[in-house]
Amino acid sequence: MDWISPRALNRLGMLNMNRRNVDYIARYNERSSYPLVDNKLKTKLAVAEYDVKTPKLLQVVKQQHEISRFREMAEGLAGFAIKPAKGSGGKGITVITGRDGDSFVKASGARVGASVLERHLTNILAGLYSLAGTPDVAIVEDLVESAPSLARYSHQGVPDIRIIVFQGYPVMAMLRLATTDSDGKANLHQGAVGVGLDLSTGKSLNAVQFNRPIKLHPDTGLPLENIQIEAWDEMLEMASRCFEATGLGYMGVDLVVDAQHGPQLLELNARPGLAIQMANGRGLLPRLRAVERLKRPHFTPRERANYAMKNFASL
Template sequence: MIKRWLAQYASPFALGDMGIMGMNQRNISYISRYNPRRLYPLVDDKLETKRIALDAGVTVPDLIGVIEFQHQVSSLLDKIKDWPGFCIKPAKGSGGKGIVVIVSQDGQSFLKPSGKAESINDLERHVSNILAGLFSLGGKPDVALIEALINFDDVFDGFSYEGVPDTRVIVFKGFPVMAMMRLSTEASDGKANLHQGAVGVGLDINSGRAIRAVQHNLPIRYHPDTGRDLLELKVPNWELILSLSSSCYEMSGLGYIGTDMVLDKFKGPMLLELNARPGLAIQTANGAGLVPRLRKVEKLGRYATFSPEERVRFSRREFAAEVQLSMKTEPPMPE
């Protein structure tokens, strides 16, 4: 992908000049260096993430129930019967795989955001697949989490299609360094997954305003399904979102993480999950490279001590977007 992009659009040194971080540099210089492997279970297991978040006073979606063993699958209907909507997900899944969202039900028919109906047998079969490790990292046996739906905030009407948008913030040594919002589309089946066709909107780290948007690595201006102007997007409660993301450094002990936050209409910002190996597409969405920002934080020194609030102030000052980036067609940067 990178070689093809270089051959078509850039000199061999262009990516380095732009500060674009590649997979090898991310893995060796940041993930391996700053993320102790003994701490991975805290973020690779969503149930563990929920536990440490609650201990730290961070709001998370309500947990309806957990199914750990095959003989418990028949109890699924009892767990969900009083919940109009809910979400079933693997505790150790990645990339949005294995997540089923139900927005309404009558006890026999369970409707997905697309309008497709599932039966209880379909849902039980899906839970069995989760337990078998079909969606887990490394294919290892897993457990199924059943969570309450997030109440979609009206401020995002038209920006997302049939799904709840989330905000990804890359946090390095406790400093929020880059952010984007992921918006679901028909192509992504209502999921905020860029590889499945969701829209990524780069956000100004200072204000939470949109500065650029991409789908399938190509710049766009309007949401492909709703037609909403993506440049109008501004995330409310922005300082609080950054503060919560920053505090995940102390909460997890990991130096390089991706925090996924959602905005609930009634509960405000909530932590959806943490990622110890966040992807690199956030650079494409922002039209900027991570490397210069990471190095600026590294220059502060290993003994520098800042509170989450001080780290947020530093990031908002140092990494603010200077100008609104153009939405016209331009060569996409590689992931």
């Protein structure tokens, strides 16, 4: 952030962490809803009732003895993802992208045997990756294959789209692209690229890495100025539906565009970070306040998405 002065940040309406925590997360998020978004399995089940698509669930491992079924389940699969239900920040996620004889090929290209994945499932159950270190559940999902139009911009990892949703209204969005620095993960703190997106069109605005502006992806070398997200209207409406599904007033909705199945929800976050503002080159506060000032809120996800596209265009 150091290339923008504090005065300029205030002018841009930047939301800081204290204000986010007190005025938005604490005020608009019921504590009772947190377990729903902090558990990926509960999230999948909840959003399914509101026509929000997620990657196909292949197996749920709740007890140690259920791990014995993993090899049989994975026998005919070329790719899948293993995730801790209560993990955060991408910890504990193992992505398998192919097979090489009896070995499974990870996204990094490394080969591992079934026994390695079974040990990983055991570690998940023991709570090695869970938010509080408590016993967890492992879920095995269908592999997300990113749409080629986006996949070419990312290094190894699947690019995703983070949308901040406030009171059911999409208010800001960015594309997250994995890099060598981020070890193939779409995590901005680890060095992924954040690309701000115009809410009205789904087109790229600005791009940052480590909070500094960039023009080209550091690994692919591709320019980041003319990216267009497919099915943008659908994605905004899908993000808006998550408000009804969870009751959370302030959250981050993480979506992907699958090559076969279109937009899908990866996960929800009740405490989304603030780097999205740097990627967009503008602050969240004006948009959050605009929603708070509405005298007649819109009742359907489609209406709220339309409002956002019309009123939060990044001109």
